[in-house]
Amino acid sequence: MLSIRNLQASVGDKPILKGINLDVKAGEVHAIMGPNGSGKSTLSNVLAGRENATVTGGSVTYQGKDLLALAVEERAREGIFLAFQYPVEIPGVGNVYLLKAALNAQRKHRGLPELDAMDFLALVKDKMKLMEMNESMLYRAVNEGFSGGEKKRNEILQMVVLEPSLAILDETDSGLDIDALKVVSHGVNSLRSPDRAMILVTHYQRLLDYIKPDFVHVLSDGRIQRSGGPELALELEREGYAWVGDATNEGVVAP
Amino acid sequence: MNSVPDTLEGLISLEYRHGFETSIESDEIPKGLSEDTVRLISARKNEPEFLLEWRLEAYRRWLKMTPPTWASVHYPPIDYQDIIYYSAPKSQKDGPKSLDEVDPELLKTYEKLGIPLHERAILAGVAVDAVFDSVSVATTFKDKLAEVGIIFCSFSEAVQHHPDLIKQYLGTVVPVQDNFYAALNSAVFSDGSFVYIPPGVRCPMELSTYFRINAKNTGQFERTLIIADQGASVSYLEGCTAPMRDENQLHAAVVELVALEDAKIKYSTVQNWYPGDKEGRGGIYNFVTKRGDCRGTRSHISWTQVETGSAITWKYPSVILRGEDSVGEFYSVALTNHRQQADTGTKMIHIGRNTRSTIVSKGISAGFGQQAYRGLVRMARSATGARNHTQCDSLLLGDRCQAHTFPYIEVKNNTATVEHEASTSRIGEDQLFFCRQRGLSAEDAVSMIVNGFCKEVFKELPMEFAVEAQKLLGVSLEGSVG
Numbered sequence: 018m019l020s021i022r023n024l025q026a027s028v029g030d031k032p033i034l035k036g037i038n039l040d041v042k043a044g045e046v047h048a049i050m051g052p053n054g055s056g057k058s059t060l061s062n063v064l065a066g067r068e069n070a071t072v073t074g075g076s077v078t079y080q081g082k083d084l085l086a087l088a089v090e091e092r093a094r095e096g097i098f099l100a101f102q103y104p105v106e107i108p109g110v111g112n113v114y115l116l117k118a119a120l121n122a123q124r125k126h127r128g129l130p131e132l133d134a135m136d137f138l139a140l141v142k143d144k145m146k147l148m149e150m151n152e153s154m155l156y157r158a159v160n161e162g163f164s165g166g167e168k169k170r171n172e173i174l175q176m177v178v179l180e181p182s183l184a185i186l187d188e189t190d191s192g193l194d195i196d197a198l199k200v201v202s203h204g205v206n207s208l209r210s211p212d213r214a215m216i217l218v219t220h221y222q223r224l225l226d227y228i229k230p231d232f233v234h235v236l237s238d239g240r241i242q243r244s245g246g247p248e249l250a251l252e253l254e255r256e257g258y259a260w261v262g263d264a265t266n267e268g269v270v271a272p
Numbered sequence: 273m274n275s276v277p278d279t280l281e282g283l284i285s286l287e288y289r290h291g292f293e294t295s296i297e298s299d300e301i302p303k304g305l306s307e308d309t310v311r312l313i314s315a316r317k318n319e320p321e322f323l324l325e326w327r328l329e330a331y332r333r334w335l336k337m338t339p340p341t342w343a344s345v346h347y348p349p350i351d352y353q354d355i356i357y358y359s360a361p362k363s364q365k366d367g368p369k370s371l372d373e374v375d376p377e378l379l380k381t382y383e384k385l386g387i388p389l390h391e392r393a394i395l396a397g398v399a400v401d402a403v404f405d406s407v408s409v410a411t412t413f414k415d416k417l418a419e420v421g422i423i424f425c426s427f428s429e430a431v432q433h434h435p436d437l438i439k440q441y442l443g444t445v446v447p448v449q450d451n452f453y454a455a456l457n458s459a460v461f462s463d464g465s466f467v468y469i470p471p472g473v474r475c476p477m478e479l480s481t482y483f484r485i486n487a488k489n490t491g492q493f494e495r496t497l498i499i500a501d502q503g504a505s506v507s508y509l510e511g512c513t514a515p516m517r518d519e520n521q522l523h524a525a526v527v528e529l530v531a532l533e534d535a536k537i538k539y540s541t542v543q544n545w546y547p548g549d550k551e552g553r554g555g556i557y558n559f560v561t562k563r564g565d566c567r568g569t570r571s572h573i574s575w576t577q578v579e580t581g582s583a584i585t586w587k588y589p590s591v592i593l594r595g596e597d598s599v600g601e602f603y604s605v606a607l608t609n610h611r612q613q614a615d616t617g618t619k620m621i622h623i624g625r626n627t628r629s630t631i632v633s634k635g636i637s638a639g640f641g642q643q644a645y646r647g648l649v650r651m652a653r654s655a656t657g658a659r660n661h662t663q664c665d666s667l668l669l670g671d672r673c674q675a676h677t678f679p680y681i682e683v684k685n686n687t688a689t690v691e692h693e694a695s696t697s698r699i700g701e702d703q704l705f706f707c708r709q710r711g712l713s714a715e716d717a718v719s720m721i722v723n724g725f726c727k728e729v730f731k732e733l734p735m736e737f738a739v740e741a742q743k744l745l746g747v748s749l750e751g752s753v754g
Contacts, residue, residue: 119710
């Protein structure tokens with residue numbers, strides 16, 4: 018589904034990604050872990066098409082297409098979803114309005130009929146139950162006055178409504194208490210399917226207790242230093258990231 | 273990549289799409305302004321003696337006045353001798369008897385503007401008094417309105433058929449010497465709309481006028497007068513567009529509203545005059561005096577404006593709250609893009625007891641746009657128990673535009689309450705990226721964010737125009753008309 022080859026990117030003049038290689042197949046869940054400043058968020062942003070990072074080399078192929086040539090909204094309509102680390106507020110724009118506009122923009126792109134208000138409401142109310150959200154949140158402005166946990170739930174609500182092919186979750190667990198983490202994880206897990214892939218970007222192992230990854234990658238200094246199964250995350254939790262850095266210094270690169 | 277610009281920068285730099293010019297012959301008088309010009313205009317319009325004298329009085333006062341300099345707008349001095357003060361489409365000289373007699377070129381122009389003049393007007397229930405340059409070319413629904421005693425016609429017609437009403441009310445809200453531009457307008461005004469709603473009558477439909485500046489080098493000086501007699505109510509919408517030109521054109525209108533006891537007037541404006549090009553060349557100077565007088569007890573005047581056009585806007589729709597328990601409202605969305613400048617706001621003059629006013633102002637600046645909110649709330653000594661609430665929000669797009677707020681508050685009665693709230697925010701690349709990541713185009717995203725910001729004002733517009741205004745605002749950010 019997704020194939021990243023020697024991807025390099027800078028923010029300003031500073032090189033952040035220094036040659037990322039990663040393959041994600043349909044049905045797989047990949048966790049990308051790493052210390053602060055390792056390039057995790059930059060990788061998420063580059064995949065979603067944010068302009069603040071400049072791609073300086075390498076390629077990304079998504080479902081056979083050159084992903085880097087697509088505009089942000091085209092990537093979204095092709096099924097790429099980014100759950101934001103810091104969801105923005107949009108005063109005066111109703112949550113329900115944004116969701117409906119987004120869903121219909123994507124459906125239109127895929128040649129599906131747009132949903133009318135009734136069908137849409139039925140769908141979204143169903144998904145809200147899943148996310149244990151109060152319906153009143155539909156009519157509030159997007160993220161305005163939402164608590165940190167509510168904002169994250171709202172991100173995952175958008176994800177379960179839009180049903181992306183490739184979901185990228187950028188530090189979705191940060192700022193969540195344990196109950197909210199369970200709800201958010203439940204939402205994410207409900208989307209797991211053989212034709213859908215996910216990339217979880219996280220600093221902590223905690224999220225992976227609830228969403229079991231198939232693969233774990235350790236990102237440090239702009240490169241994937243090690244890859245492995247879920248046990249790698251536990252190892253990281255025990256040892257911390259310091260040893261990854263040490264390994265780098267010694268020039269030992271993971272398989 | 274598609275061809276639609278996907279950055280804020282790209283979106284706000286597109287061009288005006290209503291810059292066509294209608295080629296029809298005009299009946300113009302020579303450039304320049306003198307007492308003779310005033311006499312000539314009055315004679316062309318076959319006006320009664322009292323009106324000529326009124327114009328001449330205004331002209332003489334105007335000669336002694338100077339343009340206001342306190343607004344935060346900048347432009348080279350205007351040469352008032354270089355303006356044509358009267359222009360009428362020639363084919364309209366004798367006036368159309370029905371729509372069939374209207375110049376097809378004109379009708380085409382209206383069609384391009386999307387004005388519902390024909391059956392569309394009937395379907396939409398909108399009565400349109402369309403002003404093309406200086407002469408009113410078509411008035412629909414007049415007969416139907418006349419059945420309930422409502423007078424809705426061009427100002428010139430009112431002068432001919434209802435001189436008593438004109439004599440009684442003209443200049444009683446905005447006196448000739450009120451300000452430089454109002455005095456100029458009083459001297460040379462060409463045409464406009466006149467509305468009279470008799471006692472106890474609720475106007476059964478929205479009344480609407482579309483102004484359009486077409487002929488070159490023509491200053492347009494509309495004069496509109498709306499009177500709602502005791503217990504009457506009316507909702508009036510004014511919409512404007514102008515073709516693209518290099519020269520700046522002066523537009524100095526005066527609108528007077530009079531609400532008697534228990535009367536209600538709702539006046540909504542959608543203004544989309546040509547704003548000039550990206551470098552600030554050309555565009556309309558929109559120097560307008562609009563004022564309502566809540567003369568009677570429990571009267572109510574409400575201004576709603578959506579201002580997206582003009583190179584320079586200088587405009588303060590105001591309400592004088594004279595009658596006890598009268599209510600004044602001002603809801604405004606103003607957008608400045610490229611090099612547009614706007615100094616706009618309102619005045620709420622509380623004189624009567626327990627008068628109330630509400631001000632909601634939303635300013636949006638993009639490109640190098642300059643915007644100032646300027647508002648006066650005055651509580652006179654007599655305004656016992658009066659209340660005002662002002663909310664004033666600015667939204668910035670990009671980092672080269674400016675927004676300023678100048679609230680003036682004068683309170684001479686210690687039982688009066690005045691509240692002022694203000695905020696400034698910015699559409700970030702963050703919000704734009706978020707919306708696009710969910711699948712919306714950049715254009716739709718900006719439009720959605722800006723419309724969200726303006727929601728409180730749009731909900732005050734008559735239903736059928738709220739949608740139009742939303743679209744207009746969205747596309748004005750790309751510089752075109754919806």
